[in-house]
Amino acid sequence: MTDKDEFCxxxxxxxxxxxxxxxxxVKNDADAGEVISESIYRAYKNIDTLKKISSFKSWILRIVHxxxxxxIRKNSKVMYVDEIxxxxxxxxxxxxxTKLVLREAVKKLKQPYRTTVILFYYENLSLSEIADxxxxxxxxxxxxxxxxxxxxxxxxKEDFRK
Numbered sequence: 424m425t426d427k428d429e430f431c432x433x434x435x436x437x438x439x440x441x442x443x444x445x446x447x448x449v450k451n452d453a454d455a456g457e458v459i460s461e462s463i464y465r466a467y468k469n470i471d472t473l474k475k476i477s478s479f480k481s482w483i484l485r486i487v488h489x490x491x492x493x494x495i496r497k498n499s500k501v502m503y504v505d506e507i508x509x510x511x512x513x514x515x516x517x518x519x520x521t522k523l524v525l526r527e528a529v530k531k532l533k534q535p536y537r538t539t540v541i542l543f544y545y546e547n548l549s550l551s552e553i554a555d556x557x558x559x560x561x562x563x564x565x566x567x568x569x570x571x572x573x574x575x576x577x578x579x580k581e582d583f584r585k
Contacts, residue, residue, distance in 0.1 A: 430470060433479045434463060440480065440546045441487050444556075447538045448491035458494055462487040481548070485556045488538070528578045535559065536571035543568055 434441075441462065445455035466486050473482050529540055535557060542548045542556065550568075554561045 429476075430467060433476070434466075434483070437480050437483050440484060440542075443541050443545055444484055444487050444538065445491050447541045448488065448534065449494055454494060454498075455491075458487060458491045462490045465490065481552045481555050484542070484546075484548075484552075485558075488556050488558075524579065525575075528575050531578065532571055532574060535567050536574065539564055539567040540571045540575075 438459075441459050442455060445458040445462075446452070449455050449458055462483065466483050473479065529537060532540060538557065539553060542553045543550075548556070550561050550564050553559075553564045557564070559567070
């Protein structure tokens, strides 16, 4: 990919996924914005390393993940997340409540479970794409998803008892 407009279009198509991944790692909007900006700069600078345009989303998300982890290591401070995903527009009250409870449960997951769940369920990425992005093996990603499901099940079961 050598065309600047094509690069910008690919970034536009991935911006929601980039934000969701960045916020899941750094846990605040300001740092997520910085991670995304730095990731776009790095991607543009190294665009010649992208072999297939069909791999763009995985490639850019790997850059976002690595940049976010690098920022955490440099800062080594705790940050809190305000939002992981957009609040649903319209719908029944029960559905909205369920989605909000689920969002809160996902926010409370520890890393790497939170990132894996967001990439798998909200960004619809495959296990192998998540493994590429996070640098974990496919079996590790499967285990993370399994454990995250168990944690979410226990958390949601407890929440709905109240």
